[in-house]
Amino acid sequence: MRLNDSAKTAFAGLRHSKTRSLLTMLGIIIGISSVILLMSIGQSAQNLILDQVKGVGSNLIFIIPGGDGGSRNAAPASSMGVIIKTLVARDIDALKREVSVESALPEVRGQAKASTDINDKTVTYSGVTGDYFVARNLLPISGYPFSKADVDSYSRVAVIGKKIAADLFGARNPLGRTVRLKDINFRVVGVLDTAGYGPLGIDQDNAIFIPVTVAQKLMLGINYYNIVTVQAKDVYDISFTENRVINVLRQNHKITDPTKDDFMVRTQADALDLLSSITTIMTLFLAAIASISLVVGGIGIMNIMLVSVVERTKEIGLRKAVGASNRDIMEQFLIESIMLTFVGGLLGIIVGAVLDVIAYFILVNFTTIGWTFSLPISSILLAVGVSTFIGVIFGLYPARQAAIKNPIDSLRYE
């Protein structure tokens, strides 16, 4: 039997029960469209995250307290609740003195309730030095950033993000007014322009920046830093600066065995690698969940094809009587199930793409997230491949059941 005839016969079989064919396809349509949608959203989310991290600059080196035992992918000690106190002001001085860097910015972070006369809100505050704002290019739209003198003299001043300013002060001008953090009154000296996310994911528009000395001594009661961000000079290779930083810190901390480092040094590239592998895994995970519905759809196909084989027993008997071989019958039913899943796959791609566009419009128009549209070709190829494969796998058993039928018994079947 020619493939053309097999396809025509299979198509006629499906056309004969249109509603049933469509309902059977529904499982595949839903499965494929979810795979497409989730992979596309995963891809867009990955682009978003990576773009934001890249936006911070590629010449940053982060120093995090706690050793990694030599592993590049170790989690920071602080993430496991271990407090390491070894990263202190002395280290910053040494870095500035001995490594030629653009800047070395120590930072401590905490969370507290910020309150004003009219509102209060839990915020993340950052204790930073005066050169932080210049190095990070964080420009106030009103007021001025605090200075080294403010930091050295434990001034209770604050520079606040644009959004938190609106939340805490409403329409009033925050400059010169007081914001209360942990029972300490800070005078707002500057409001930042919209800045988005900073390195390591801090939302700078919702942050309150106070002098690092005040944060350490009055807010947290510590003398160490949570993180130090070093900006390498562009003239030097980043790995050269990275190595210099490591050597200076080891010297300062009197460490001779590199596996006993009490700090970790990470570059922006490391962060990108890690984020990209995390988001890829997330995307695949989403796709894997969506594929469960594909398997369910496939079982639906198998079920309907088995019913169809029984219903058409007489037809099978007749076809065999007039000369169809087992292979011809097998081919006919296999092509029917592949047609179902292939067409279902194509419809699923269209539905998935439409949902993807809708999701894009909703996210762009109703949120401030810098969402980008993506519809990965890989997801489309995967969808077509997987749906056809499901047609073969779940069509094989019913097709075989049809093929091995005995012509006499089939013709007599009522």
Add this chain to the structure above:
Amino acid sequence: MIEVRNLKKIYADEESQTKALDGVSFAIKKGEFVAIMGPSGSGKSTLMHILSYMDRPSSGQYTFLGRQINELSDHDLAHIRNENMGFVFQAFNLLSSSTVYENVELPLIYSAVSPGSRRPLVEDAIASVGLVDKTYVSAGKLSGGQKQRVAIARALVNNPDVIFADEPTGNLDSVSGAQVMEIFEKLNASGRTVILVTHETYTAQFANRLIRLRDGKIEVDEPITNRRKTSEEFFK
């Protein structure tokens, strides 16, 4: 053309054995019109199934066009059914949602005939049973007699050496039955071998040879002398 020697078919289950055919021997030459008769359970359907390559004998020899059934694979049998045999069933067995054209074309899609040269064959076959005006009508919408004529056209389309008809008038009224028998009569007159299974003596009398079975054995095998003609019955 057909040679059967000591053919046996035994259906066995755990408790008993049923001898559907118990040593049947005969030969059929090209151009014969043979009626196989017998009461139910006599083995006539079993014999028909074996002769038409839809079943295999338990023992004995069956040679069709010089080829022994025991030497052929299932695939070969399907191929020979397609090329050399035509089938007409009591229940018509048409694809009711397909058109007359598609039904008649069916054997050709399993044959070596190229799609381009099928149309004249199909149209000729439909014309030979007088249903040209129904060519593109769904088979389900036809009357019983018309359905059986479509089935005959389908049996003819491959230009087979032999046509097997299993109770072809069993579901038809007498006028339609006579029309169907007239077609068989004409086919046989043009030299085609026809093998007809029936339990109606009336229908059997259109044949020129009668094989009567009883309990799996041949009881009678004789020429029909006073052969009936449809023209004498209905078309005087």
